[in-house]
Amino acid sequence: MIFYHFGEYLLLLKKVFKKPEKWKIYRKEILHEMNEIGVGSIGLIIIISTFIGAVMTMQIAFQLVSDLIPNSIIGQINRDSNILELGPTISALVLMGKVGSSISSQIGSMRVTEQIDALEIMGINAAGYLILPKVVAGVIMMPVVVVISIFCALVGGLLGGSLTGAVSAGDYIIGIRESFQGFTMVVAMVKAFIYGFIITSVPAHKGFHVRGGALEVGQAGTRAVVVGCISILASDYIITALLL
Amino acid sequence: MIEIQNIHKAFGDNQVLKGIDAVYERGKVSMIIGGSGSGKSTLLKCIVGLHEPDQGKVLFGKQEFTRMDFEQKVPIRKEIGMLFQASALFDSMTVEQNIVFTLDMFTEMSLAEKVDRANFCLERVNLVGKNNLFPAELSGGMKKRVGIARAISMSPKYLFCDEPNSGLDPATSILIDELIQDLTEEYQSTTIVVTHDMNSVMGIGEYVMFLHQGQKFWEGSNKDMLKSDVKELNDFVFASPLMKAARETMK
Numbered sequence: 358m359i360f361y362h363f364g365e366y367l368l369l370l371k372k373v374f375k376k377p378e379k380w381k382i383y384r385k386e387i388l389h390e391m392n393e394i395g396v397g398s399i400g401l402i403i404i405i406s407t408f409i410g411a412v413m414t415m416q417i418a419f420q421l422v423s424d425l426i427p428n429s430i431i432g433q434i435n436r437d438s439n440i441l442e443l444g445p446t447i448s449a450l451v452l453m454g455k456v457g458s459s460i461s462s463q464i465g466s467m468r469v470t471e472q473i474d475a476l477e478i479m480g481i482n483a484a485g486y487l488i489l490p491k492v493v494a495g496v497i498m499m500p501v502v503v504v505i506s507i508f509c510a511l512v513g514g515l516l517g518g519s520l521t522g523a524v525s526a527g528d529y530i531i532g533i534r535e536s537f538q539g540f541t542m543v544v545a546m547v548k549a550f551i552y553g554f555i556i557t558s559v560p561a562h563k564g565f566h567v568r569g570g571a572l573e574v575g576q577a578g579t580r581a582v583v584v585g586c587i588s589i590l591a592s593d594y595i596i597t598a599l600l601l
Numbered sequence: 602m603i604e605i606q607n608i609h610k611a612f613g614d615n616q617v618l619k620g621i622d623a624v625y626e627r628g629k630v631s632m633i634i635g636g637s638g639s640g641k642s643t644l645l646k647c648i649v650g651l652h653e654p655d656q657g658k659v660l661f662g663k664q665e666f667t668r669m670d671f672e673q674k675v676p677i678r679k680e681i682g683m684l685f686q687a688s689a690l691f692d693s694m695t696v697e698q699n700i701v702f703t704l705d706m707f708t709e710m711s712l713a714e715k716v717d718r719a720n721f722c723l724e725r726v727n728l729v730g731k732n733n734l735f736p737a738e739l740s741g742g743m744k745k746r747v748g749i750a751r752a753i754s755m756s757p758k759y760l761f762c763d764e765p766n767s768g769l770d771p772a773t774s775i776l777i778d779e780l781i782q783d784l785t786e787e788y789q790s791t792t793i794v795v796t797h798d799m800n801s802v803m804g805i806g807e808y809v810m811f812l813h814q815g816q817k818f819w820e821g822s823n824k825d826m827l828k829s830d831v832k833e834l835n836d837f838v839f840a841s842p843l844m845k846a847a848r849e850t851m852k
Contacts, residue, residue: 471689479703480678
């Protein structure tokens with residue numbers, strides 16, 4: 358069953374990446390989707406990342422109660438955890454819930470109301486027209502969202518640490534600047550790029566193959582989020598194992 | 602002209618179509634009728650390429666549609682207009698955007714030319730000035746008419762209508778039927794209508810094909826249909842009290 362769905366997903370991707378009928382129309386759609394997927398999610402990502410950064414700082418401080426360890430290490434751990442894992446992965450899981458279910462429902466509704474059939478009959482590659490702009494927008498906007506998320510988590514850590522007295526602002530800033538490895542940002546961007554692809558293509562696949570009515574559209578949305586989240590976590594493991 | 606030869610289609614163990622042959626002529630409204638589950642919508646989907654027949658051929662003119670891949674089908678599909686049962690208008694687009702969508706995709710017309718064409722199509726279906734409404738703001742009959750306006754935007758050689766009268770009041774149904782007939786004459790298109798509305802059949806069905814349990818049971822004109830002695834056809838045609846009364850009057 359898994360192989361059947363995976364095969365179906367690959368065949369759909371083959372259709373998605375066919376040459377577009379008219380680039381001008383696709384460009385317009387890509388910009389629209391960048392706004393929907395990326396800009397529309399920034400508010401939520403800012404709130405979540407700021408709180409995660411603040412909580413992370415307090416928890417690290419709680420666990421590192423020792424005179425032998427400098428307080429600046431709190432900033433350092435927070436920075437690396439956020440860049441390598443929390444920024445990309447938490448953002449991806451949140452967006453999977455927000456954007457993924459929306460993509461699946463949108464395409465699924467179009468399927469059950471015969472709008473996809475209408476596109477096909479017009480001679481338009483429905484998979485390409487509906488999914489390619491979303492995938493392109495996802496892989497462009499996800500790295501932007503992840504950078505914003507990391508920044509907010511670091512600022513959140515600074516605020517949380519200094520407001521609660523877990524770590525002084527000075528120590529925290531020294532920490533986040535100390536022994537920074539640029540490669541960690543490369544890993545974060547690779548993750549963001551792949552997550553952007555998963556967040557858009559997996560729900561699109563689930564929506565595109567819906568059969569039935571409103572109930573099935575809802576079920577497809579749920580399945581899309583579950584499969585998407587598992588795919589994100591699996592790819593997180595693989596990327597980390599390969600790059601670090 | 603569209604010709605179908607020996608069309609078979611099954612979904613799992615359910616054999617929906619069992620060897621259908623027919624010829625649909627240009628400039629004529631051809632109708633496929635039959636009870637629910639008789640396979641008429643499946644046949645229409647096989648003809649337009651939404652379903653792949655398991656066996657048999659669909660010929661548009663002399664071109665064998667069933668053997669073509671997606672790219673090869675595109676030139677024929679540009680000549681197809683289709684009205685769906687639930688209209689299938691794109692909800693995120695206005696009426697005008699729905700109509701100019703194919704023009705945007707496949708032509709190099711200027712914006713003014715496209716708007717002119719949209720206005721012409723809307724005028725043709727008697728919906729002047731509704732350009733900026735969204736499908737959600739339209740009644741069922743208006744949606745059908747916008748669906749027709751979208752279908753004729755590329756001046757189709759082939760017009761397909763899946764249950765064009767479903768959910769409409771009798772007066773609007775007659776309007777839609779007349780529109781389909783007028784457009785068929787105007788564009789000299791090969792028009793195929795799937796319906797179980799006997800008023801439509803009696804009104805505009807120049808060629809009627811009756812499907813029963815996936816097989817072609819009868820074909821002929823709407824006038825011949827009333828004289829038929831095929832039991833399954835008579836059971837279907839004269840199922841309603843109105844048609845029964847009409848038959849008694851004719852007798």
